[in-house]
Amino acid sequence: MTYSVRILLLLSLCFGLLAVLAGYGLQERHLEYLVRILSQSGIPNPKNLEKLRLLPATLRLAGLEAFLSAGLVLFFRKKVSATVGQLSRQLSSRQVLFLFLLGVDLAVAFLMLNFGTVELKRRIQANGRMTNQDIVASDYGQDYLLMWTLKSRTPEDANILIRTNNDIKYLLNYDLYPRRFYFYPDPERLAAEIPEEWQDCYHIAWILEIDNQDPRKFLLVKRR
Amino acid sequence: MTMALLRISLAIGFFLAAGLLALRLLGREESDRFWIGRLGFSFGVGLGLDCLGMFYLACLRVRLSLSNIAFLSGGIIVLMALLNCLIPECKARLKRSRCLHRWSWMEFLLAGLAGACALLVLIDAFSQPLLAFDARSIWGMKAKILFFQQGIYGEDFVEPARLHAHQQYPLLLPLAGTFICRSLGQFDDRWGKAIFPCFFVALIFLIYFVLRRYFGRTYSLAGVAMLSSLPILVIFANGNASSGYADFPLSYFLTAFVAALLIWTDSGNSRYLWLASLLGACTAFTKNEGIALWGIAVVTFALLEGLSSPRPIARILHLTLSCTGTLVLLTPWFHLRSQLVLNDENYPALLTLDNVILGIGRVPYLLKAFLREFFLKPHLWNVLGMAVLFVLAVSTFKSWRMRHTALFVIPGFNCLLLVLMFMITPWRVENLVPIALSRLLMHTAPLLLLWLFFQAADLGIVPSDWTKHEEAYTD
Numbered sequence: 116m117t118y119s120v121r122i123l124l125l126l127s128l129c130f131g132l133l134a135v136l137a138g139y140g141l142q143e144r145h146l147e148y149l150v151r152i153l154s155q156s157g158i159p160n161p162k163n164l165e166k167l168r169l170l171p172a173t174l175r176l177a178g179l180e181a182f183l184s185a186g187l188v189l190f191f192r193k194k195v196s197a198t199v200g201q202l203s204r205q206l207s208s209r210q211v212l213f214l215f216l217l218g219v220d221l222a223v224a225f226l227m228l229n230f231g232t233v234e235l236k237r238r239i240q241a242n243g244r245m246t247n248q249d250i251v252a253s254d255y256g257q258d259y260l261l262m263w264t265l266k267s268r269t270p271e272d273a274n275i276l277i278r279t280n281n282d283i284k285y286l287l288n289y290d291l292y293p294r295r296f297y298f299y300p301d302p303e304r305l306a307a308e309i310p311e312e313w314q315d316c317y318h319i320a321w322i323l324e325i326d327n328q329d330p331r332k333f334l335l336v337k338r339r
Numbered sequence: 340m341t342m343a344l345l346r347i348s349l350a351i352g353f354f355l356a357a358g359l360l361a362l363r364l365l366g367r368e369e370s371d372r373f374w375i376g377r378l379g380f381s382f383g384v385g386l387g388l389d390c391l392g393m394f395y396l397a398c399l400r401v402r403l404s405l406s407n408i409a410f411l412s413g414g415i416i417v418l419m420a421l422l423n424c425l426i427p428e429c430k431a432r433l434k435r436s437r438c439l440h441r442w443s444w445m446e447f448l449l450a451g452l453a454g455a456c457a458l459l460v461l462i463d464a465f466s467q468p469l470l471a472f473d474a475r476s477i478w479g480m481k482a483k484i485l486f487f488q489q490g491i492y493g494e495d496f497v498e499p500a501r502l503h504a505h506q507q508y509p510l511l512l513p514l515a516g517t518f519i520c521r522s523l524g525q526f527d528d529r530w531g532k533a534i535f536p537c538f539f540v541a542l543i544f545l546i547y548f549v550l551r552r553y554f555g556r557t558y559s560l561a562g563v564a565m566l567s568s569l570p571i572l573v574i575f576a577n578g579n580a581s582s583g584y585a586d587f588p589l590s591y592f593l594t595a596f597v598a599a600l601l602i603w604t605d606s607g608n609s610r611y612l613w614l615a616s617l618l619g620a621c622t623a624f625t626k627n628e629g630i631a632l633w634g635i636a637v638v639t640f641a642l643l644e645g646l647s648s649p650r651p652i653a654r655i656l657h658l659t660l661s662c663t664g665t666l667v668l669l670t671p672w673f674h675l676r677s678q679l680v681l682n683d684e685n686y687p688a689l690l691t692l693d694n695v696i697l698g699i700g701r702v703p704y705l706l707k708a709f710l711r712e713f714f715l716k717p718h719l720w721n722v723l724g725m726a727v728l729f730v731l732a733v734s735t736f737k738s739w740r741m742r743h744t745a746l747f748v749i750p751g752f753n754c755l756l757l758v759l760m761f762m763i764t765p766w767r768v769e770n771l772v773p774i775a776l777s778r779l780l781m782h783t784a785p786l787l788l789l790w791l792f793f794q795a796a797d798l799g800i801v802p803s804d805w806t807k808h809e810e811a812y813t814d
Contacts, residue, residue: 153718155575155576155577155773155774155777157773162576166576202802205802206802207800209733209798209800210799210800210801210802212729212800213726213729213730213795213800213801214801214802216722216725216726216729217561217565217726219722220565220568220721220722220723220726221452221564223568223570223717223721223722224452224456224564224565224568224721225452227568227570227573227574227718227721228452228455228456228459228568228573230574231459231463231573231574232459234574235459235462235463235466238466238467239466242466242467247468247527247528247529250467250468250470251468251470254470277502282472282476284502285472285475285476285477285480285502285504286472286475286476288476288480288502288503288504289475289476289479289480289483290475292480292483292484292487293487295494295495295501295502296501296502297500297501297502298500298502299500300499300500317500
């Protein structure tokens with residue numbers, strides 16, 4: 116066995132061992148501190164934490180792949196040795212560095228694929244035979260109460276005056292279409308002070324007020 | 340489910356047929372041999388033709404019903420077939436002798452990696468309905484309105500008091516979603532996402548096509564593998580290729596537009612400017628940022644042609660004609676847009692000297708955010724930032740005089756534009772940058788990756804066996 120094959124074997128086995136150990140070691144740990152580094156918003160919300168919980172499984176899978184690649188290096192040792200030998204004679208130091216970067220890219224790509232696969236598997240298992248509506252409902256979480264109330268109490272073609280700064284209004288707008296939501300140009304104006312003529316103009320039948328911070332706090336009233 | 344898949348395949352088949360026929364007009368030298376490039380371009384071209392056609396119908400107050408849409412897409416296919424008969428074939432400029440070798444294990448590995456990423460994006464798209472915020476509140480909402488209202492003049496689009504996120508955002512993707520859902524016979528946002536994996540596969544083909552024109556198969560496949568495995572395109576929840584956001588389709592159209600211009604500058608085949616006209620219009624009709632990116636790309640190519648072409652005036656005139664074509668295609672959209680309510684930030688109006696001076700205080704934060712994005716987020720960008728830095732460090736003055744420099748200049752200008760945008764934004768920049776920067780940089784990421792591969796080959800920092808083309812080109 117040549118020197119280059121030994122190094123490749125050692126690297127694969129060390130990485131595999133580290134990944135598997137880290138995978139098992141992180142399994143029961145709190146990973147909130149990683150949210151700041153790995154998530155877009157940096158906020159440890161349930162969705163981000165759920166993704167982080169997939170990290171141990173991703174690492175274990177990467178470890179298995181590293182062991183597999185070690186096996187492949189061993190099996191094709193003559194070919195690997197010849198290729199590495201040829202490359203080391205041909206390549207300049209800049210070329211070695213660039214190829215090293217491409218190698219790291221390949222390794223990260225496999226980690227990414229592992230994470231994607233683990234996440235997809237979990238999602239398919241969780242969603243199972245759920246309908247689109249069920250999946251959307253679970254995505255709303257506790258805020259689903261608001262959507263359920265609107266769905267059950269207002270007719271499909273209702274025109275609803277909405278007062279809130281919370282972005283959930285845009286999701287309701289999409290998920291409850293063809294119900295139509297309208298807003299008064301002055302967002303600070305209290306619902307009771309919005310002119311009747313303006314409401315008549317848009318055939319407003321319902322008034323919905325949602326707390327700006329907590330969408331579970333809302334008030335839905337039918338207009339007289 | 341089988342029926343749904345069949346109907347979606349039929350709708351995508353319409354896009355591909357229209358695109359392939361349109362691309363045949365470019366001449367045989369590319370079409371017959373570089374079929375993979377045809378597939379890469381044809382999806383976007385076909386989708387662009389159909390969606391622009393639907394938009395013009397809607398502008399003329401023709402209802403976007405199934406029969407009208409079927410008539411339109413059938414008509415486009417017939418028209419393209421007729422044009423193929425009427426317009427004389429472009430004479431081949433390039434002849435080559437084929438001497439292909441067998442695929443190596445490395446090539447199988449790289450192609451397999453790209454294939455696995457495409458499969459992941461495909462399954463991810465169909466595994467759930469639209470859930471990402473912008474995908475539902477902006478793009479999905481517009482598609483729903485177009486599907487149910489069958490037009491663009493309803494109250495949902497034009498009434499200022501009606502809740503509608505970003506009324507002035509362009510309609511290409513919602514129209515494509517409507518096309519798919521109309522062929523399904525119902526609005527279903529899970530199946531309606533079918534176009535997104537198609538964009539991903541089309542971009543893979545396109546990148547392979549562009550690299551393969553100049554380099555060997557191993558090197559081209561390495562480029563494809565590196566692009567398709569960028570985590571931001573595959574696993575990033577808010578904006579990846581299957582999320583339903585408009586950022587990835589914009590990346591595709593911008594890359595296709597720039598690729599068409601690059602081939603035009605290189606081959607001199609002016610029919611690629613026709614293609615660029617349409618792809619430029621699609622770029623601007625996908626997302627508002629598209630107009631700025633289109634402008635940056637056009638100015639970059641005009642400058643490079645002006646500086647390096649032996650007949651700069653004629654070349655710039657040709658480019659101007661192509662841009663005029665784009666603007667003509669977009670005129671109805673600009674007209675409609677001027678009538679829509681502006682219910683969000685108006686960046687052109689915010690671009691004043693006072694605001695820019697005020698925004699200078701944000702520059703240190705922005706610089707840090709950009710550096711963090713490029714170098715400390717391998718879970719989004721892999722080692723793209725590191726590789727670009729390395730290639731920049733070893734670049735020579737001579738290497739900047741090549742045509743592919745445009746592929747670096749466009750992302751560079753995009754970054755400057757983003758800095759300017761964040762300087763004048765009315766929002767708190769510390770809240771906006773973390774949620775928007777990654778997606779905004781995604782638009783030019785494929786171009787940067789192409790530049791990286793061109794530049795690395797030019798500088799000789801990859802083994803020459805990899806970059807050497809197996810097929811000898813002769814004029």
